Amino acid sequence: MAEEKDLENTLVLETSKGEVTIRLRPDLAPKHVERIKELAREGFYDGIIFHRVIDGFMAQAGCPHGRGTGGSDKPDLPAEFNAQPHVRGTCSMARTMDPNSANSQFFICFDNASFLDGQYTVWGEVTDGMEAIDALAKGEPPASPDSIVSMKVAADAA
Known part of the structure; x- marks a missing residue:
């Protein structure tokens, strides 16, 4: 049972630079984790580019227009700010x-x-x-942006 729970809270992000595994933290942000999983299961992220990649800072994706100007057709989420620090690998x-x-x-x-x-x-x-994230083309937007090939909840692929 514990293993299934882990798979339900694990994302497999296939990027144009390689595979990335993300541990979801519903203990920190239950509504946001639910939204990410819902969109991943709908295939929303598949094919979306990393439109803003700033060396030494962060890589951003999730805009269906590839410009950072839009989102899904679902309502915006209330903030679930938490004490988790923004460090290398934080999502x-x-x-x-x-x-x-x-x-x-x-x-x-x-x-x-x-x-x-x-x-x-x-x-x-x-x-x-994380080496796949490090390898993403840099820029705002990058001249030749990398993309999310697919994003899946690990439980669905098991």
């Missing part, structure tokens, strides 16, 4: 100036980004494959 939700505007866009930290702590919702952490 957190992007948003507008409105703290309750997270929808589908997320970012993965390359390095310590403690200035974001308490202001963005941390929902997971990379447990394997």
Whole structure:
């Protein structure tokens, strides 16, 4: 039973640079984890590019337009800010100036980004494959952006 629970809270992110495994943290942000899994199961993220990749900071994806200007057709989420620090491998939700505007866009930290702590919702952490994130084409937007080939909940692939 414990193994099934792990698979239900594990994302397998296949990028154009390789596979990344993310441990979901429903204990920190249950609504955000639920949304990420819902969108992954619908195939929303498949084919979406990393539209903002800043060396030493973070890689951002989740905009269906590839420009950072949109989200899914689901309602925005209320903030679930938590005490989890923004460090290398942290997965957190992007948003507008409105703290309750997270929808589908997320970012993965390359390095310590403690200035974001308490202001963005941390929902997971990379447990394997960070080298694939490190290898993503840099830029805002990158000249030749890398993409999410597929994002799956591990329980669905088992």
